[in-house]
Amino acid sequence: MAEDRAPRVGLTTLADLATPMAIRVAATLRVADHMADGRRTAAEIAEATGAHADALDRLLRHLVTVGLFTRDDAGAYAVTEYGRQLRDDHPAGKRRWLDLGGAVGRGDLSFVELGHTVLTGEAAYPVRYGTSFWEDLGADPSLSASFDALMGHHIELDNAGIADAYDWAALGHVVDVGGGSGALLGALLAAHPGLHGTVVDLPGPAAAARRMFDERGLAGRARAVAGSFFDPLPPGAGGYVLSAVIHDWADEPAAAILRRCAEAAGEKGVVLVVEAVGGDGESPSTAMDLRMLAYNGGRERGLAEMRALAARAGLAVRAVRPAGYVSLIEMTPA
Numbered sequence: 001m002a003e004d005r006a007p008r009v010g011l012t013t014l015a016d017l018a019t020p021m022a023i024r025v026a027a028t029l030r031v032a033d034h035m036a037d038g039r040r041t042a043a044e045i046a047e048a049t050g051a052h053a054d055a056l057d058r059l060l061r062h063l064v065t066v067g068l069f070t071r072d073d074a075g076a077y078a079v080t081e082y083g084r085q086l087r088d089d090h091p092a093g094k095r096r097w098l099d100l101g102g103a104v105g106r107g108d109l110s111f112v113e114l115g116h117t118v119l120t121g122e123a124a125y126p127v128r129y130g131t132s133f134w135e136d137l138g139a140d141p142s143l144s145a146s147f148d149a150l151m152g153h154h155i156e157l158d159n160a161g162i163a164d165a166y167d168w169a170a171l172g173h174v175v176d177v178g179g180g181s182g183a184l185l186g187a188l189l190a191a192h193p194g195l196h197g198t199v200v201d202l203p204g205p206a207a208a209a210r211r212m213f214d215e216r217g218l219a220g221r222a223r224a225v226a227g228s229f230f231d232p233l234p235p236g237a238g239g240y241v242l243s244a245v246i247h248d249w250a251d252e253p254a255a256a257i258l259r260r261c262a263e264a265a266g267e268k269g270v271v272l273v274v275e276a277v278g279g280d281g282e283s284p285s286t287a288m289d290l291r292m293l294a295y296n297g298g299r300e301r302g303l304a305e306m307r308a309l310a311a312r313a314g315l316a317v318r319a320v321r322p323a324g325y326v327s328l329i330e331m332t333p334a
Contacts, residue, residue, distance in 0.1 A: 018062065019062070019063075019066055022059050022062050022063055023063065023068070023086075023098060024098045024099075024100055024105060024108075025059060025100070026059065026060075026063060026068070026086060027086055027094075027095045027098035027099050027100075027105075028098070028099050028100040028101055028105065029045070029049045029051060029056075030049070030088060030095070031045055031049075031060070031069075031086065032068075032079045032083055032084065032086035032087045032095075033087055033088050033089075034048055034049065035069075035077060035078060035079050036079065036087060040076035040077055040078065041075050041076055041077070042054075042056045042057035042060055042075070042077070043057075045060075045077075057075075060077055063083075064077075067080055067082050067083070068080060068082060068083035068086065069083050086098075093153050096146075096149070096150060096153065097150060099146075101146075102143075102146040102147075102150065103137060103143045103144075103146045103147035103150065104146075104147070104150055106136075106143065107125060107133060107291075107294075107295050108291070109128065110123075110124040110125040110127070110128045110129070110294050110295065111124065111290075111291075111294055112124075112128065113125075113127040113128050113294070114290070114294055117293060117294055121297070122297065123293070123294065123295060123296050123297040124293075124294040124295075125294065125295050125296070132296070133295045133296050134296070137204075138202060138204065141204060144204045144205065145204075145208070147180070148180045148181035148183075148205055148208055149181075151180050151181070151183060151244070152180070152181055152183035154244075155183045155184050155187060155243075156183070156187075161322075161323040161324040162184065162187070162188070162243070162274060162323045162324075162326070162328060163187050163188050163190075163191035163192070164191070164323075165321045165322070165323035165328050166272065166321060166328055166330075168188050168191070168192045168195050168239070169192040169194045169195050170238070171195070171237070171238030171239040171269075171270070172195070172196065172237075172238045173195070173196045173197060173198070173236075173237040173238055173239075174188060174195060174196075174197045174198075174237060174238065174239045174240075174241055175197070175198045175199075175200060175233060175234055175237045175239070175240045175241065175264070176188075176197060176198070176199045176200070176241045176243070177200050177229050177233060177240055177241060177242050177245065177257070177260075177261060178200070178201055178229050178242065178243075178245040178257075179199035179200065179201055179205075179209065179241070179243070180199070180201055180205045180208075180209070181205050181208035181209050181212055182199045182208070182209030182210075182212045182213060182222070182224060183212075184241070184243050185197045185198075185199050185209070185222060185241075186212060186213070186216055186218060186222070189218050189221055189222055190216075190218075195221065196221045196222070197221065197222050197223075198222070198223050198224070198225055198234055198237070199222070199223075199224040199225070200224075200225050200226075200227050200229065200233060200234065201224070201226070201227075202226065202227075202228070203226040206224040206225060206226040206227075207224070207226075209222075209224035210223075210224045229242075229245070229257045229260055229261075230253070230256060230257065230260065231260070232260065232263065232264070233260050233261065233263070233264035234264065235263075235264045235266065236264070236266070236269075237264070237265070237269060238268075238269055238270070239265070239269060239270050239271070239272055240261040240264055240265050240269060240270070240271045240272065241272045241273075241274065242257065242258070242261065242271070242272070242273045242274065243274035244274060244275065244326075245257065245273075246258070246273055246275060246301070246306075246309070247275055247276075247288070247292050247298050247299065247300050247301065248292060248295070248296050248298040249296065249297075249298050250296075250297050250298060250299065251299075251309060251312070254298075254309055255309055255312040255313050256313075258271065258273075258309065258310060258312075258313035258315060258331070259312075259313040259314065261313075262313050262314050262315050262331075262333065265333075267333055270318075270330055270331065270332055271315060271330075271331040271332070272328055272329070272330055272331070273306065273328075273329040273331060274323070274326050274327070274328055274329075275300075275301065275306070275326060275327065275329065276288070276300070276325055276326045276327070277301065277302050277303050277306065277320075277327050277329075278302060281302055281303040281320065281327070282302035282303060282304060283302065284300035284301060284302055285300060286300075288300050303317070303320060303329070306329055310331050310334075311334060314333060314334050315331040315332065315333060315334055316331065316332060316333070316334040317329055317330070317331055318330045318331065318332045
């Protein structure tokens with residue numbers, strides 16, 4: 001008998017959009033930070049943010065009911081311990097992920113077009129914005145910088161174990177393919193002093209990676225090359241890393257990316273794919289799977305799907321190493 005995983009809340013509560021959107025607007029306006037700075041009433045916060053005072057007050061009243069804020073009889077608000085997660089300085093860093101002006105917050109709004117995606121199989125983001133997610137980032141430096149910052153934060157919090165999950169130093173030189181502003185490569189180089197590396201990404205992220213390497217004193221061991229992972233990659237490195245890249249793409253382009261890595265790695269190199277395949281290797285996040293579908297037409301994959309994808313690129317999965325909630329999937333020529 002199939003396991004009953006029915007939620008223990010009402011269907012309308014589960015489907016409600018008021019609370020998640022209210023939280024995201026509060027995050028975007030940095031309401032919790034304004035309260036921390038001494039602005040306690042809706043009028044004071046509205047003046048600082050350019051919001052409509054009555055509308056903001058009504059939003060805050062609702063967020064009181066879900067435990068993020070409190071409100072006294074004089075109309076002064078305060079942040080609860082739970083609501084502190086909306087502070088920009090909170091170590092979990094969730095405010096930036098919810099900010100509607102950031103790359104991920106903007107991307108999540110494409111979920112309103114999910115019906116189109118389910119009917120057609122097409123990504124929702126271009127329906128809402130008239131351009132693809134990656135083209136949107138490429139045309140807007142602030143969005144691109146937001147995305148790179150979020151991915152860097154993601155690596156710092158969630159993927160720190162990657163540096164310890166593999167003998168990176170033995171590779172000699174690592175190419176981080178689609179490595180953004182260099183956060184992962186920087187972590188690998190810091191943990192393995194003998195390692196050298198290259199980031200390959202579009203011009204904006206590559207420039208940010210160069211700045212980061214200079215700031216951290218890594219320029220002697222690291223470089224950044226502007227390019228696309230659909231084009232030939234710098235050949236001859238010991239390893240080619242794809243961290244949270246493959247899930248952005250449907251099978252055909254994902255296989256093409258892996259094929260470029262395989263070509264560059266040759267017979268002696270390895271391709272290392274970092275993805276969240278689930279604790280058992282076959283149960284990736286269903287929510288993230290929908291997000292990848294909505295953003296780019298991509299998908300989350302378990303190990304069986306990863307093996308099939310590797311085979312299309314002339315590769316075979318040799319080993320799988322857990323690294324926190326993600327796994328490092330080592331691929332070599334088939």
